[in-house]
Amino acid sequence: MSQAIEAEQSFVDKFPEEARLVRAALLSSFFALVLGAIFGIVQTLHRTDVARIIPSTDYYTVLTAHGVFMVISFTIFFLVGLFTWAVVRSLDRPLVNTKITWTWYAIMATGMTMTGVAILAGFFPALDMSADVLFTFYAPLQAHPLFYAGLTVFIVGSWIAGADWFRTFLAWKREHPDERIPLQTFMVLVTMAMWYIASSAVAASVLLFLLPWSLGLIDQVNPTLTRTLFWFFGHPVVYFWLMPAYLLWYTVLPKIAGGRLFSDPLARVVFVLFLLLSTPVGIHHQYLDPGIAEGFKFISMTNTMFLLLPSLLTAFTVVASVEYGARQRGGTGLLGWLTDLPWRKPEFTGMMLAGLMFAAGGFSGMVNAGMNINYMIHNTIWVPGHFHLTVGTAVALTFMAATYWIWPQISNKPIYSRTIGLFQVVVWFVGMALMSNAMHAQGMMGVPRRTAEPEYAGFDYPLMFGGFEELNVQIAIGGTLLFVSTILFISNLVLTMGNPRVSGLAESLPPAISGPDDAPRVLDSLRLWVGIALVLVVLAYALPLAAIINRGGLLGPGVGTYPAWVTPVLDALAGAMTPLVSVLGKATALLVGVVA
Amino acid sequence: MHIHAYEKLWLAASILLILLLIGSVTYGAVGPGVAMVADSEQPIDAQGLDEDERFSEPRVEQVGENQYAAYVVAYQFGFEPSPIVVPEDSTVTFYVTSRDVIHGFEVAGTNANTMIVPGEVSEITVQTDGAEEYGLICNEYCGAGHHVMEGKVHVVSQAEFEARNSGGDDA
Numbered sequence: 174m175s176q177a178i179e180a181e182q183s184f185v186d187k188f189p190e191e192a193r194l195v196r197a198a199l200l201s202s203f204f205a206l207v208l209g210a211i212f213g214i215v216q217t218l219h220r221t222d223v224a225r226i227i228p229s230t231d232y233y234t235v236l237t238a239h240g241v242f243m244v245i246s247f248t249i250f251f252l253v254g255l256f257t258w259a260v261v262r263s264l265d266r267p268l269v270n271t272k273i274t275w276t277w278y279a280i281m282a283t284g285m286t287m288t289g290v291a292i293l294a295g296f297f298p299a300l301d302m303s304a305d306v307l308f309t310f311y312a313p314l315q316a317h318p319l320f321y322a323g324l325t326v327f328i329v330g331s332w333i334a335g336a337d338w339f340r341t342f343l344a345w346k347r348e349h350p351d352e353r354i355p356l357q358t359f360m361v362l363v364t365m366a367m368w369y370i371a372s373s374a375v376a377a378s379v380l381l382f383l384l385p386w387s388l389g390l391i392d393q394v395n396p397t398l399t400r401t402l403f404w405f406f407g408h409p410v411v412y413f414w415l416m417p418a419y420l421l422w423y424t425v426l427p428k429i430a431g432g433r434l435f436s437d438p439l440a441r442v443v444f445v446l447f448l449l450l451s452t453p454v455g456i457h458h459q460y461l462d463p464g465i466a467e468g469f470k471f472i473s474m475t476n477t478m479f480l481l482l483p484s485l486l487t488a489f490t491v492v493a494s495v496e497y498g499a500r501q502r503g504g505t506g507l508l509g510w511l512t513d514l515p516w517r518k519p520e521f522t523g524m525m526l527a528g529l530m531f532a533a534g535g536f537s538g539m540v541n542a543g544m545n546i547n548y549m550i551h552n553t554i555w556v557p558g559h560f561h562l563t564v565g566t567a568v569a570l571t572f573m574a575a576t577y578w579i580w581p582q583i584s585n586k587p588i589y590s591r592t593i594g595l596f597q598v599v600v601w602f603v604g605m606a607l608m609s610n611a612m613h614a615q616g617m618m619g620v621p622r623r624t625a626e627p628e629y630a631g632f633d634y635p636l637m638f639g640g641f642e643e644l645n646v647q648i649a650i651g652g653t654l655l656f657v658s659t660i661l662f663i664s665n666l667v668l669t670m671g672n673p674r675v676s677g678l679a680e681s682l683p684p685a686i687s688g689p690d691d692a693p694r695v696l697d698s699l700r701l702w703v704g705i706a707l708v709l710v711v712l713a714y715a716l717p718l719a720a721i722i723n724r725g726g727l728l729g730p731g732v733g734t735y736p737a738w739v740t741p742v743l744d745a746l747a748g749a750m751t752p753l754v755s756v757l758g759k760a761t762a763l764l765v766g767v768v769a
Numbered sequence: 770m771h772i773h774a775y776e777k778l779w780l781a782a783s784i785l786l787i788l789l790l791i792g793s794v795t796y797g798a799v800g801p802g803v804a805m806v807a808d809s810e811q812p813i814d815a816q817g818l819d820e821d822e823r824f825s826e827p828r829v830e831q832v833g834e835n836q837y838a839a840y841v842v843a844y845q846f847g848f849e850p851s852p853i854v855v856p857e858d859s860t861v862t863f864y865v866t867s868r869d870v871i872h873g874f875e876v877a878g879t880n881a882n883t884m885i886v887p888g889e890v891s892e893i894t895v896q897t898d899g900a901e902e903y904g905l906i907c908n909e910y911c912g913a914g915h916h917v918m919e920g921k922v923h924v925v926s927q928a929e930f931e932a933r934n935s936g937g938d939d940a
Contacts, residue, residue, distance in 0.1 A: 230913040305913065311871050311909075313869070313871075313887065314870050395888070396888060397888070400871075435773075436776070460805060460806075461884045461891075462806065462884050462889075463808070463810065463883070463889035463891040464808050464812065464886060465807065467805045470805050470807070471798075474794055475791050478787045478791050479787055481787055482783055482784070485783040485786070486783065489775075489776060493773075493776075543794050543797075544805060545797035545798060545805075548881075549880045551875075552909055618878060619878045619879070619906070621873070621906050621907075621908035622908070623909070623910040624908075624910070624916045625915070626916040626917075629877075629904055629919045631904055631919055632902065632903065634877065634878065691770055691771050693770055724808070725888050729888060730812045730813070730814060730815065730887075730888035730889075732815045732887045733815070733887075735845070735870050
């Protein structure tokens, strides 16, 4: 048995160059996670008035940094690493040309550095640069052009990454003309198809309106139009964060549980449903916007409710696959099998707790989606309470848990301490349970999100589920636990990187119980699904966008700019680029050193 | 394609849940009549509010029997009028717009909640109960002073409402 394991090559043995890229992408992701966590703890303690180490006017710089670093850098860098691993592993062939691969990685890193510099400059008044516009960058609040330019560069990098995977797939296809697309590659390609559709809108918004406007080339923009284009991208992007977690739940979790995926065809159906439904729903973020007809909101609401379907199907398949694993391990009884699962493995417990929290997040999401009860909680702290369960736990905790499983295979280094890993994922769960629950409760009282000081001079919040102050304490304790958990995760990983290389860390993934041959061929027809997805997007967005442009004009109905970057822009750009180039050079050198 | 019997059952239950949720929202719209903020109002020049008949002087006025209109302007970082005084047991329609960036309008602890987008006018109609003082919050980030942006909605008795209005003093 041990003989066989030692004979098996790990991912890094087979594909050393690809493994290096995956490690680089994951490390970029975790660098953003640490930055995001530092801003997260500052923000939690500030908002709850436990410790205010910054002036409240700087809170929004912290909030922008926390949002952008967590949901753009942390999630998407992890995604590109994981997807590269998944494509190469499931096709069992190297990428066509790793020069291209390193190019898109460098482009993404450059873009994110530009955006990050623009945000962090907000802490230094002398720099005459800021991007205190939060993750949503709603005009007419304006960021420095470097912020928008960096986002564009980052997104272009992700497009090239997608092309790289498609190209590798096509090369494989020529070598294996009659085979079904392997499941992991199928998931990657479908997710990227969704990403191309979704990110085209935000790219258009930035390139046609926001960037020229921040450069002073146009005087004003239509706030409803740029906002709508943002949410055209802003909802599917949450599935872009989630799909790597789904890939792990479908293809890795069953194996860790000791079993196999229940149904390969249904996994494909679920991903196709996400491609079709995740974009034509963005207007549900704008239920309370003036200037958009109620009918468009209603259509978006029904589409949103149908988007529950793929997640509900996932809940079934994942639980069924895990139960199968438990029964393979000798589990019996109606619920008794639960005790026969590998709860001591951090990768298993982390992913299971993440899935559990995703169920809770799904329920609060149903409230958000319910157009008329949304009035109660719109823009209250309920909403961040919700998405800290989804992206903040279902995605983040799954990524961290998966790292304990995948890192040894891409580096040949065993995890420094799996016990600390187990402790870490449980601390995350407990911290998030406290913080998210209290945020939901405060939201019901009407406590707003996105504010440095949620206590007001003129009135008190009504009492519900405990008072405002008591819930603040829960948020502060929860946020602190999450910070501790992040530090444990990073420390464990850094210590792992110091471990000596060993062999025998390879893990294989078994095929599904009900395999791909069971799936109708049409499921693999990407052209068909992309075509239908585009038709649905046009149906959902053509009329609202036309109406918005018709009402306010392409460039907006007499709206100003706050603050304006027009005059200092060229100086600032030149000033920003000079140190940036040297910082980039150093960072690249450092990273290459770390990865090699 | 083989679909397990339990899977079919789960699928059916899921679709039922989805239809129930859509049904409940539909019922909320046609039964209790929860209307969405929508495109009922015409776009407006955000930088020309001083010349606008309704918003040059933000105010509350009676428009019908027990029906009132409140014209509210949001700006970095406050609301006008402040406080917004409306009579109890009446129907009040808020017309809210912004003179600069995107803001929020949320009467704390109630479901009176809307986005305020410059260039657009948000219309929401509410029923007031008894006399009470409510906090009014901007719930969308609007700049470095966002957290100080706060207003009041005073629901007062009919008599007090008339006294305040005839006195000409809003405060």
